[in-house]
Amino acid sequence: MCGVLFRVVVMKVVVRVKLLPTPAQAAALEATLRACNRAAEHVSRFAYESGVKDRNQLQKAVYTDIKDVFSLSAQPAVRVVKKVVDAYAALSAQMEGGLLGRPAPKRYRKATGHPIGFRPQAAQPFDDRCLSWQTDARTVSIWTVDGRMRGVRYTGQAGQLKALAEYRKGESDLVQRGGKWYLLATCEIPEPEVAEPVDFIGVDRGITNLATTSDGANYQGRRLGRYRRWQARKRAELQRKNTRSATRRAARRSRKEQRHATHANHKISKEIVSVAQRTGRGIAVEELDGIRDRVRLRRDQRGTLSSWPFHQLGQHLAYKAKRVGVAFIEVDAAYTSQRCPRCGHTERANRPTRDHFSCRQCGLAGPADHVAGINVRNRARSAWVLVTAPVPNTA
Numbered sequence: 001m002c003g004v005l006f007r008v009v010v011m012k013v014v015v016r017v018k019l020l021p022t023p024a025q026a027a028a029l030e031a032t033l034r035a036c037n038r039a040a041e042h043v044s045r046f047a048y049e050s051g052v053k054d055r056n057q058l059q060k061a062v063y064t065d066i067k068d069v070f071s072l073s074a075q076p077a078v079r080v081v082k083k084v085v086d087a088y089a090a091l092s093a094q095m096e097g098g099l100l101g102r103p104a105p106k107r108y109r110k111a112t113g114h115p116i117g118f119r120p121q122a123a124q125p126f127d128d129r130c131l132s133w134q135t136d137a138r139t140v141s142i143w144t145v146d147g148r149m150r151g152v153r154y155t156g157q158a159g160q161l162k163a164l165a166e167y168r169k170g171e172s173d174l175v176q177r178g179g180k181w182y183l184l185a186t187c188e189i190p191e192p193e194v195a196e197p198v199d200f201i202g203v204d205r206g207i208t209n210l211a212t213t214s215d216g217a218n219y220q221g222r223r224l225g226r227y228r229r230w231q232a233r234k235r236a237e238l239q240r241k242n243t244r245s246a247t248r249r250a251a252r253r254s255r256k257e258q259r260h261a262t263h264a265n266h267k268i269s270k271e272i273v274s275v276a277q278r279t280g281r282g283i284a285v286e287e288l289d290g291i292r293d294r295v296r297l298r299r300d301q302r303g304t305l306s307s308w309p310f311h312q313l314g315q316h317l318a319y320k321a322k323r324v325g326v327a328f329i330e331v332d333a334a335y336t337s338q339r340c341p342r343c344g345h346t347e348r349a350n351r352p353t354r355d356h357f358s359c360r361q362c363g364l365a366g367p368a369d370h371v372a373g374i375n376v377r378n379r380a381r382s383a384w385v386l387v388t389a390p391v392p393n394t395a
Contacts (some may be wrong), residue, residue: 008034011189011322015164017156019181025152028144029181033121033174035145037078039070040118043084044265048115048235053092055085079171082150083125087116114205120216123173123184131172131183135165140183142174154183163187164383192325196392197282197384199314200329203317204336204369205286205310211268212369214377219268224261229255269316273326282327284380285314286336329387331379337372340364 022028043062052058059081066077091111094100100108130143141150156164167187175182196390202214222361235253238246276283288310314330321328337357339346345361356370357368364371 006393009191011319012185012192013163013167013189015156015160015168015185015187016166017160017183018187019183020153020155021181025149026181028146028149029142029174030121030176031146032144032342033124033176035070035072036076036124037118037120037122039066039072039077039080040122041115042070043081044115044118047084047088051216053085053088055081058085073143075127076143079125079127079130083118084116087118088210090115102257112327121176123175125171125173127171131174133164133172133185135161140347189323191322194327195280195325196388197327198280200282200284200327200377200380200384201272201276202373202375202380203283203285204372204376205288206369207315209312209369210264211272212367212373213272213275214370214373216370217272217275218367218369224264227260228257262312265309265316267314269313269320272317273320273324276326277322277324282380283317283321283331284329284331284376284383285317286333286376287330287372288314288333327384329380329383331376331383336375336379337368339375341371341374341378354389 019029037066041373042065043058046062047053047058050061052061059078062081063077066072066080067074069104074078095108095112100111102108124143132141134140138155139151139153141148142152143149160215164185164187167189169188170186172186173184175184204212206212207221207225209218210224211217211219233251235250238250238253272283275281318328335346338348338350340359340362342364343359343362345359347360350359351356351368353368356365357371358365
């Protein structure tokens with residue numbers, strides 16, 4: 001008798017819960033983070049100077065020092081070494097992928113010319129030996145330099161707490177942000193089966209309009225664009241001052257701008273996926289890989305296109321759709337804003353202005369981004385048939 005193995009596909013989701021420590025507990029958590037990151041700095045310097053990046057060899061070389069000098073227990077010391085090894089592995093991957101440029105430029109030298117540093121309050125991973133969850137009581141027990149600390153309360157959104165109780169697996173990261181404490185836990189949630197869509201919602205992405213759907217829903221980018229231009233002016237002012245304080249403030253402004261754009265993309269993607277789920281349809285977007293190589297831009301447009309979060313919106317749509325079993329597909333982006341969805345006539349003159357579409361052959365007219373969304377939807381209908389078609393048996 002032979003058994004049949006079924007592979008359950010899971011997706012990893014990071015759940016963030018907020019800790020509610022007492023003042024004494026908060027002080028112990030802060031002391032723990034600082035001790036772990038001082039130890040990580042020590043391990044990083046040793047790894048950089050000795051060239052030892054293998055986890056087992058590095059752990060043998062520094063394990064005793066970590067425990068004796070920094071007063072860490074056995075398992076936290078192991079996690080510190082693992083954190084350093086992972087940091088150097090990430091740096092190596094960036095170098096191999098060309099993300100740091102050629103070896104000569106300043107950016108490359110700045111990243112590789114010294115040991116990797118760890119901020120005093122950088123996140124610290126804890127495994128199940130260092131941190132245990134009591135999901136019914138909504139408390140955690142966590143190792144600190146002052147001893148095992150039990151009964152630390154936490155809170156979070158209902159959906160996140162449910163996922164945490166049912167699907168948590170692996171490490172959890174202790175994080176301090178803005179004086180508040182958080183735990184980031186990894187949950188492996190089974191992927192729901194993708195439902196066969198009755199149709200598709202085509203989504204056209206842009207700058208003036210962040211997203212326009214084939215249903216006619218329009219998410220304008222003017223407000224976000226004004227905000228980004230204002231932030232760019234402020235950063236330019238700080239850069240002209242050319243001081244360390246101005247550089248730090250410019251970096252904070254850049255991170256704030258990124259969070260603002262991410263929040264906008266989350267809101268847009270959440271609404272589109274909700275409509276698709278409610279109506280039983282899938283979601284289709286343009287495939288934008290290589291768009292910077294295909295599109296010729298004026299000098300004043302290059303910075304906007306390079307920094308605009310097109311790809312992030314597509315990522316948000318993809319993973320939100322996957323979580324609820326909504327079909328998601330990318331289609332060819334060529335001429336979606338110049339092709340007439342009624343007669344198929346395609347030419348540049350069909351789009352006389354950025355906002356307006358008017359077919360030179362059949363006279364169909366309307367908002368250009370809406371027409372592009374309809375073309376994306378139509379291409380998705382054909383592409384989905386090819387994706388889901390059974391593979392012919394040639395045996």
